[in-house]
Amino acid sequence: MSSVVSDEVPPAPAVSDSRTLRRAIKDLRDGLADSELWLHLGWQDIKQRYRRSVLGPLWITIATGVTAVAMGLLYGELFGMDIKVFLPYVALGFIFWNFIQSSILDGAEIFSKNEGLIKQLPAPVSVHVYRVVWRQLIIFAHNVVIIVVIFLIFPPPLNWTVLLVIPAISLYVLNSLWVAIVFGILSTRFRDIGQLLTTVVQLVFFMTPIIWTTQSLGKTTGETSSRLKIVELNPMFHYLEIARGPLLGQSVEFYHWAIVLGCTAFGWLMAMVVMRNYRARVAYWV
Template identity: 50%
Template sequence: MAVTVTDNEPGDVVDPSEVSSPRSWRRAFADLHQGWVARPLWGHLGWQDIKQRYRRSVLGPLWVSISMGVIALGLGILYSALFETPIETFLPHVAVGLLIWNFISGCILEGSEVFISNEGLIKFLPAPLTLHIYRLIWRQTLFFLHNLVVWAVLMVVFPHPLGWSLLLALPAFALVALNGGWIAILSGILATRFRDIPPIIASMTQLIFYLTPIVWSVEILTNNSEAARERASLVELNPVFHFLEILRRPLLGQEIIGRYWVVAGVITLIGWAAALVCLRNYRSRVAYWV
């Protein structure tokens, strides 16, 4: 499978300063566009990543859903007993939280090493740098779709009042995936220059997991006292919380809260602005840093 990559289309009027300087917005946006055009390549590579991971396995990619389902079941039963909450509501809460968290953490952890792990392809394949970002997001999306089986089973066992708001899960997931893209670009480029970045990100990701209401619920804290409700409001300072809620609430048929979407949208704009600046200034150096 061959992919031809060019920075300019035939007939384009090119500013000589844009050609001579590797730091240009034109080249940065062209990299994003050319990476998207190379969908057959990164789409195929994403499938191969999953097949390779479960090669010679009897159940194959089903292990993705099985492992996630077992963890969700164990944590759901444990914490529902600790918090004295009905398992029919708390187990889906934990399972969907883990489903979304696996996608987010996968983008963060693999994003910090996305260029380091593809050193050979970057040096010898004349392809856009963002091709590896699209490949990463596509691979994590496939894992997410596999894990949706767990959500479907739980909705059958523990029915929730799903309505038209369920359709909001599509733009919510698209927004989460967009943020996975800028995180991978930003952390991936920085990690190629400073190799201490991946372990730092891994430690921070583990901390964020405990600070995010995935295996615990904000509602449990707010039912205790006024002081507890004030402390619980601090969870909104966690950016991951907003992305978790805009996707989890439609999947569980819960009330849609507009401020979560507003915060998620603002974070997306700021994050992509920072990622584009980094891509513009340092994309040409990644091949030397890896």
């Protein structure tokens, strides 16, 4: 029997595109489109946390309100501040800081704490990212009640600049998304990142003007100016300024917005790199 040798070249093996920017963007789009799922999961997280509780999610408002008022009264007395000005300042600082802090810490654990759901539910990785951000928005909505009550008691000199809080909150959401992507995915591989973030966030809290003001840094103009430059090295200071300033009737310098926009752009650049390279490995790492 004569053997027939084929001159045809075998087709090249298919190359997986799981580690491409296109697949990373598709994951973000598909996850956003699956809003019914992450809206339900985020709300269930809140209900589960306060299950069998009489007041339920109202404990969010009570805990934040009591802490803000207690800290405002205490440090206002220590620093000799006008309570009508200082208490709204501290309350707003706590509310916005809680959003930032929870976004970082909860975002770092979003994948490792949902191992079973990730392995059993065929859904885009970004679904869990949107879930944790949606949960933070629900908590923030509960804390808005505190802002309303304090402003009824101590009305600030509001003007049209109060509308700037809308783009500020939008930037908070954008930053929460990239934080959950970067720290959430990397924490599934290196579990020490979560513990490190807890320590760093606690340290940054005391370095950020939340329970103290920049005016209390020095008694003379020169001292205040030099110490303020050190405070401005902390990005959290700028994040708080763009949201708290408009609600207190203060004008916010453009450089605060520029720094936040720069951090947002850099953060999303890191997020796309992490999504591109490690998104497909999350199910194996959790």
